Amino acid sequence: MFPHATKRRGVYSAGGRGYIELGSPLPEVIAAWSVALSGRQLIDWGGVALRVHEIALVETAAESDTARLRTRTPVVMKGSGRNDEGDRTTRHAWVLPTEPEFHHYFEQNLRRKAETLDMAPEVALEQISWVGPKRSFTVGDGQKPGAAVEVVLRGKPDVLNMIRDWGLGQANAAGFGWVAA
Known part of the structure; x- marks a missing residue:
């Protein structure tokens, strides 16, 4: 920064x-x-x-079962790519925090991260309390759109600490979803 x-x-x-x-x-x-x-x-x-x-x-450690996390960089998340009839229309269905599919895919991503590190996957998105402006960046073969967010998560403190350290959403290794310390 x-x-x-x-x-x-x-x-x-x-x-x-x-x-x-x-x-x-x-x-x-x-x-x-x-x-x-x-x-x-x-x-x-x-x-x-x-x-x-x-x-x-x-070092910032969560000590309770809830954490409020705000990202410095946009959070990117892929959705299903399906239309209202259930037909797949695209493979690259990026969804923003204000879109209906975001909550479900975001929670799945958090649980998958916990499972990857053999931690309890009982983590939930309680609230999206703030959404920044949409931003798109070219990474690899195409653009990834997202928005910075502030979320309230519920889960075990060690899982919440892991999520804070890993980042929110997808493409964290490319710099997306970085949580402010």
């Missing part, structure tokens, strides 16, 4: 002082990143030269 960079349509702008946050639900991944980056003064991040001034571990 470069708060003072000149905004450009369709891309995240870079320039001036900023910061990069890396996260993972796996402590081993964070430890490896920390070791790899601690001795560096410069990182080439996709052609953007980043000077390393400081590395800090940011």
Whole structure:
């Protein structure tokens, strides 16, 4: 994130002082990143030269069975791609948080993440309390539309912490659905 960079349509702008946050639900991944980056003064991040001034571990732990999470980047989620008659009309049916299918596919995504890490998949989307503007970015072969969101989730604290560290929605490795610390 470069708060003072000149905004450009369709891309995240870079320039001036900023910061990069890396996260993972796996402590081993964070430890490896920390070791790899601690001795560096410069990182080439996709052609953007980043000077390393400081590395800090940011920990925020949910202690209750509910968590309010707000993303810094758009959340992308695929829907069924089916019309009202149930016929598939497309494979790339991106749905926004305001669309009817979003809630169901979003919850399925949260549960699948928990199961992937052998955690209790009892996690629920209680509320979508805020939706940012629609944004689309070209990633790979096409554009992925989404919107930043603030959601209230219910589940076990360890599962909520994992979700916060992993990110919301799909394409988290591409930077989508990053939860603000």
